[in-house]
Amino acid sequence: MKYFPFISLIVLLTACSAGPAHAQAPKNLVVLVKYKTQPGKDSVALAGLKNLITLVKKEPGYISIVIHVDPDDKSSILLYEEWANAEYYKGDHMKTTQLQQFMKDARGFLAGPPEITFWEKQE
Numbered sequence: 001m002k003y004f005p006f007i008s009l010i011v012l013l014t015a016c017s018a019g020p021a022h023a024q025a026p027k028n029l030v031v032l033v034k035y036k037t038q039p040g041k042d043s044v045a046l047a048g049l050k051n052l053i054t055l056v057k058k059e060p061g062y063i064s065i066v067i068h069v070d071p072d073d074k075s076s077i078l079l080y081e082e083w084a085n086a087e088y089y090k091g092d093h094m095k096t097t098q099l100q101q102f103m104k105d106a107r108g109f110l111a112g113p114p115e116i117t118f119w120e121k122q123e
Contacts, residue, residue, distance in 0.1 A: 028063060029089055030119040031081040041109035042074040048105055049077065055098040061085035075111075086118070 037045040046067065053065050063082035070076035083089045093099065 027120045027122075029083045029086040030121050031079070031083065031089065032117045032119065033079040033081065034115040035077040035079075036111040037075040037077065038109055038111050039075070042069070042077070044109040045077060045106075048102060048109060049079070052098055052102045056093075056096075059088075059093060059096065061088045061093075082121070 035045060035049075046069070049067060053067075056062060056065065061084040063084055064080075065082075066080045068078040068080065070078075083093075
């Protein structure tokens with residue numbers, strides 16, 4: 001019984017170091033990016049996006065990007081993106097060379113800036 005206080009202390013410290021029972025892992029950031037292409041430029045826009053995504057896949061926190069095209073309006077393109085880190089996406093990702101170059105090139109095939117919305121995935 002002389003070890004009981006010592007064992008109790010270890011159990012207490014272990015429980016406290018695990019954090020609160022209600023703590024949850026951070027949720028992934030989901031980003032929806034809606035593009036509208038200039039008339040007749042949808043295939044150029046898709047090629048540009050695919051090239052960009054090839055480079056973006058190497059970035060930290062990248063999880064996935066899926067391209068969707070409206071079947072009734074090929075000039076409407078939607079990206080469904082998942083990122084592990086919202087701060088990275090909203091900060092450093094926006095400053096990458098490849099994204100800056102895409103934004104310059106996009107003036108030749110997009111009708112305007114994209115509509116970007118942020119979402120939190122619920123499990």
